[in-house]
Amino acid sequence: MGYQALYRVWRPQRFIDLVGQKMITQTLQNAIITKQTSHAYLFTGPRGTGKTSAAKIFAKAINCPNANNGEPCNECETCLAITEGRLNDVIEIDAASNNGVDEIRDIRDKVKYAPTQSEYKIYIIDEVHMLSAGAFNALLKTLEEPPSNVVFILATTEPHKIPATIISRTQRFDFKRISNADIIERMQFILDEKKIVYEKSALKIIAKTSAGGMRDALSILDQVLSFGNGTVTLDNALLVTGTVTREKINFYLENIFKGDTGQALQVLQQILNEGKNPNRFVEEIIDFCRDLLLYKASPTIIEQDDLMDVDAKFKDLANNITVESIYQAIDILNEQQENMRFSAHSDVYIEVLTVKLSQITKKGELVSDESYTDFEEKVTDLKKQVNELKKIVIDLQKDNNKKTSRGEGSKPAKVSKRTSVTVDLKKVYPILADATRDTLTELKEIWPDLMNMLSITQRAIMNVSNPVAASAKGVIVSFDYDFLFEKAEENEGLKKQLTEGLERLVGKDYKILFMPKEKWPEIRKNYLNEHKELVEKKVHTTDENNKKLNDSDPQIEAAKGLFGQDFNEIVKIKED
Template sequence: MSYQALYRVWRPQRFDDLVGQQIVTRTLKNAIITHQISHAYLFAGPRGTGKTSAAKIFAKAVNCHHSKDGEPCNECEICKAITNGQLNDVIEIDAASNNGVEEIRDIRDKAKYAPTQADYKVYIIDEVHMLSTGAFNALLKTLEEPPANVIFILATTEPHKIPLTIISRVQRFDFRRISVEDAFNRMKYILNQKEVTYDEKALWVIANAAEGGMRDALSILDQVLSFSDNEVKLDDALLVTGSVTKQLLKKYFLEISKHEGATALDTMKDILDEGKDGQRFIEDLISFIRDILLYQESPSLISVESTGLKKEDFEEIVQLAPSETLYQMIDELNNIQEEMRFTTHPDVYLEVLTIKLAQIKSQKNTQLTPMTSLATNPEADKTIEKLQQEIQQLQQTVKQLQDAPSKDSRPLPRQQNEQPRVQQKKVQVNLNKIYPVLENATRQDLINVRELWGDMLNLLSVPQRSLLHVSQPVAASAVGIIVAFDYPFLFQQAADDTTLLKNMEGALQRLTGNERQVVFVPKDKWPRIRQDFIKDHGFGNKQPKAQDSKRNAQATSGSEQSPVIPSVTRDEPPLPSEGETPTAEIAPQEDNQVATAQKLFGSDIVKIEDN
């Protein structure tokens, strides 16, 4: 018979043979003993942790008529047939190559038929996360209403890719990574059964290189046996795994801890010249520093034998490097490891890394040296006393300066009042843009613009809407609108924002179909601007005779009332409803001033009063 790999020859045939999965095996055995067998299971976990092996053992245990304590006998015909993969009622499917809807439909159709030899028909679907969406939907119906005497066992390394509708219909078992100690003991047992000589340190190296996978550990052990002519030696294990010996790591670490950068560079080059991989070197160094940190916290947290070092080595290393330095080293190693993934010259990164690691503690010492010298120097006490006296004097001076403004508090309000005056001088209003709008402004245009104001704001960005939240149109014509801001600094901010002006004009054009120019004014200056416009255009030059009855147009805006000069602000009286005609007090024969006021601000606001 041809040679078989170790992981195939020593594949677990009983639940007790599974390494490091005591919780899973105990639960499955109890389910078999108590006959509480579910119709579907999900085995999830990293590669090489025994998922498929557990599925086959479970298939044997539920169909074995001579099972004891939930374990299959492995002697009956059914157990032997399942072990050899010759039982038709136990079907193992690789979902990576059979991930279509037709394959799952075929399983669904055949699952309806009763088993031929065994008590249960068991479907083992490996790498189930590779199924397509349609295949999952086809499988879902079968899991929801399973036929009698059919068990589905789904195995996957990526359970997050499985739909929740599938997971909710199965019993999930999470397989954990195999610990280094469990992998070491399993390899030791196999080598003892094979009567092969081995070095325990080599087994520790292989167990660490497997990274939690028992199958990976046995594959590496197979390579080492082939390389060293059916022996397991430490040097051969290091060569096969690409790991760095603990003694070389110890030498390198001692050199960087003593800030001997040049010597550490030579040691690092010796390690690379032996064919060690740069990424593997960093991983081994991180694992080495991790062992040191755990030993510093508590020596019982790690197994010294598994590290390849002695207790005396740890005691020597711990004295050289405090935990803060080790944390900084790990940060540097992680950064370099990430950068080395995208480079073709790892040697350069490793050289830079070595220099950085050698300088970490020296930088810390330079910061701590002055304090240490002060603490040990007898003259330091005098220096400290002088510094304390100077600090007290400075604190008293600062306190006096803080108290001084409170005693003379009158000038401060003047300074604060003067500051807004300077800011008000900076507020500039462009009358050349305002007057053309007022010359053609009508009340109806203003009403139309205010009705569209909310829609226009929705077309702007959120920051622009927040800026216009404290503004409102106060005049409008067919060629433009005037927008008043409650606060001068917000007006200045809006006036300097050319993008805001363009967006507002574009939004108004989209809503009205006409191009309109937008002009900003501060609210506190708007009444004055309005009055100046009326005077500049000759409204109010005509003075009625004393004996004639005087009628002055008065525009009411909140609490502000001004004779003759029409005014309008944001707080205006409600507009006339449909069908309501303006007041009859104003006739076509009124003077030019009243007619102009009605045109600008609306006849519903302008009143004619006799003085």
């Protein structure tokens, strides 16, 4: 007989040989031992995780006359016939090529016949999700109530495509991806049995590439053996799988996070010249970034993983970058990976990706060594400005305390000459003439939103300010400190930003006037005294309008009719 692939030669023949599916194999064995097997099973999970193998082992175990603890003997005629695929009572159907109603009707017609050579007739339908809607409907009744000596085993990699009516008629077992450690252990066992020389580091690369599928791992191992003339080495495994060494990925990302575009492109070109697959390379970068994130979150997770080589360079890279920078890189990698899937020029995309990643630092989204230094300098400058402002405020408070504690006959303390603060009343009075409490309340509600529109420096100036009066055309803002009032008065950009911000938030063009807080009570009092008649008239007009409104309200008229002469004593009218 010619050469057979490893995954065929070493296909599991007993439940104990199934790697990484302990819960499933134990459940099936117990069901066979206690004779509590179901009439229909659904095996789901990724490719190469043992679904079809488990179905054939189950078929042997349930029919084997010499079964021991739920395991087939693999020596009797029944076991050998099932292993070789020549037992008529075990029918394997590929639903990908037999997915019509006629094929299922044929099963439905033949299922009523008793098995000829064994105790149970087993139907194994692989890739069952490929059946048409009509075929599923034809299978329903038979699947629900088959003869007592018939068992259906459905296998699929896409259970979400199977109707719920089918799933509810089966016992479902979800096969999980096999761990890298279990895959490596199985490959070591096979290679030791065949007395083949191997490097364990090569097996790590194969296990990682197989993505949890034992069949894929053995197929790759077959390729490596053929390429290496019967030996398994790390270099051969890297060449066959197209994997890039972690050292090169580390060096590539080191230049990326430094913002060295030229060096990063040179490293990329070397990798591509070695024949590495660009799509595969992007996956490995994402995987490496994932390792960096895990290491920064909990170093022991990565250090205890046998598949990870945590060397000094990896630790240096992890310690010199921020979590935010890794998140940004992964987002860009995922986006570009989607574009590369549908392109015939993936090498162009990965070059653009390299430039984009390395230039993120220039936008300030990632923090490399140089940009981090610039960031620290800016923070230091801001802290210095804040400290200076605090010092000025403290000095002003001390000056005020000295003035308060000084007696009448004491010699006045020398104070630095300051320009007297003046307020233009010609601009203030027109606002006060039309000012209303409702308008002021409205402005106070949106004032925090207005402050958020300002820059850090502008917010620092406006931090101790509040609107104190407002009309439909203007707003008066008072400042707790005179020197901040002066800064705001001189800052035309600040006034423009406030005006534009109010227009966006309220939809009105407000004129903004600044004044010191200590001046506001005096100005308000003088205005009330000078315009006493106007104010009283305004209040009287408002009361009259409210009275007319109440008198004309049909609900109030109805209330008057109900309460009669006692209306004014019983009912109190309140405006919304």
